[in-house]
Amino acid sequence: MPGGAVLALLLLLGGCAAPLQSARLLDTPPAELSLAAELTEVPFFPQERYQCGPAALATVLTWSGAEASPEDLLSEVYLPQRRGSLQAELSAASRHHGRVPYVLEPDVQAVLAEVQAGHPVVVLLNLGLSWYPRWHYAVVVGFDLRRDLLIMRSGTERRDVISLETFEWTWRRAGRWAMVVMPPAELPRTARELPYLQAVLPFEQAGAWETAGTAYAAAWRQWPESVGAAMGLGNSEYNRGDYAAAAETFRRLLASHPGFAPALNNLALSLAQSGDLAAAEHYAAEAVAAGGAQREVYAETLREIHARMGR
Amino acid sequence: MNMKRGVMRGIGGVVLMTLTMLGLQTPACAGLVGTGAVIAQQQAAIDRGQLSAALSREDVRQQLVAMGVDPQAAQERIAALSDQELQAVAGHVQELPAGGDILGVAVFIFLVLLITDILGFTHVFPFVKKTVH
Numbered sequence: 093m094p095g096g097a098v099l100a101l102l103l104l105l106g107g108c109a110a111p112l113q114s115a116r117l118l119d120t121p122p123a124e125l126s127l128a129a130e131l132t133e134v135p136f137f138p139q140e141r142y143q144c145g146p147a148a149l150a151t152v153l154t155w156s157g158a159e160a161s162p163e164d165l166l167s168e169v170y171l172p173q174r175r176g177s178l179q180a181e182l183s184a185a186s187r188h189h190g191r192v193p194y195v196l197e198p199d200v201q202a203v204l205a206e207v208q209a210g211h212p213v214v215v216l217l218n219l220g221l222s223w224y225p226r227w228h229y230a231v232v233v234g235f236d237l238r239r240d241l242l243i244m245r246s247g248t249e250r251r252d253v254i255s256l257e258t259f260e261w262t263w264r265r266a267g268r269w270a271m272v273v274m275p276p277a278e279l280p281r282t283a284r285e286l287p288y289l290q291a292v293l294p295f296e297q298a299g300a301w302e303t304a305g306t307a308y309a310a311a312w313r314q315w316p317e318s319v320g321a322a323m324g325l326g327n328s329e330y331n332r333g334d335y336a337a338a339a340e341t342f343r344r345l346l347a348s349h350p351g352f353a354p355a356l357n358n359l360a361l362s363l364a365q366s367g368d369l370a371a372a373e374h375y376a377a378e379a380v381a382a383g384g385a386q387r388e389v390y391a392e393t394l395r396e397i398h399a400r401m402g403r
Numbered sequence: 404m405n406m407k408r409g410v411m412r413g414i415g416g417v418v419l420m421t422l423t424m425l426g427l428q429t430p431a432c433a434g435l436v437g438t439g440a441v442i443a444q445q446q447a448a449i450d451r452g453q454l455s456a457a458l459s460r461e462d463v464r465q466q467l468v469a470m471g472v473d474p475q476a477a478q479e480r481i482a483a484l485s486d487q488e489l490q491a492v493a494g495h496v497q498e499l500p501a502g503g504d505i506l507g508v509a510v511f512i513f514l515v516l517l518i519t520d521i522l523g524f525t526h527v528f529p530f531v532k533k534t535v536h
Contacts, residue, residue, distance in 0.1 A: 176501025
């Protein structure tokens, strides 16, 4: 191609100066990443016109063991006038089906690491140009660094094979958004503590305490020092009425974090629900003594326990 | 009975976290300290520029209906959104990327995209398959 045409093209493409992450991955593959992986058992739902969102979501939900067809998901994620689906609605719908949506780091390596761990990854792509966007959802199911390949369930193609660079150009123009949809007992390979806990928290809002509890328990196993995971587990057990289990969880948390006032307060309430008012009073008093931002909550807890004791 | 009421307020822990995140004062009440409050404390930076969740929920519902979603389904869909997702969507239903499909490409655009497809910058046309090195 003549130089002028190349220049004109670069101008059309615009703003794509930063080097590609995939170039580094192909040059020097990281030791922790295998050279190739493909999840052949991930199902495929060829999309109807415009409906790549429901198709991509059905693909990962079905892989995760939550049966859902693209037709089922239309009413949950499709916007008729926009002829497409929003990212936020894909994650919300995942929760609705009892799966934890986790948005990955904006890094090609994170996408490949999840695939290698056996988790298909939903990605948003801009197949067109920044000034002429063609938004599209696909599911990454494989890669081969030796041959510079990325494999996706995409549109009407069961096995759409493109180069890593083409993937990255199209992914980057869509803001590098990637998401895994996990059964609550399993963590994403690249999960970090706080983002993961925040992905679980909305289950509480929806009153899905069973799912929340399972996910918090998995997080606590992964991050034994995580106060948030332990509190989440205890609160989930409490809210589904299992006060004995909740008390045990708060006790375990206190063993590693002695004097942690929110756990003392919640332990006191769990014990009070189990009828052990004397022990409840003891821990509520400890919470009050520990004080902190929520000290008025602790004081109220102690007052209520005293009221139940007839004092 | 008091305890039961405490639990109900405990469920409101998430709401409390949202209010905390918004930098608003919350009245003191007995009950479980919510998971959200603990997580929020762990978090270093919290975006305080967020809108009121209650206001934007109705706003988003109306936008979904305007985008052709059945009113009943729209109600369920906004209920499913977390506060974070709601903030991402509020006011942007029109312009946020909505994954769809490729159609109606004009001739000029077609040529541009054809060339960029061949170069591997774009991936619009399935019939453009580059040789793999």
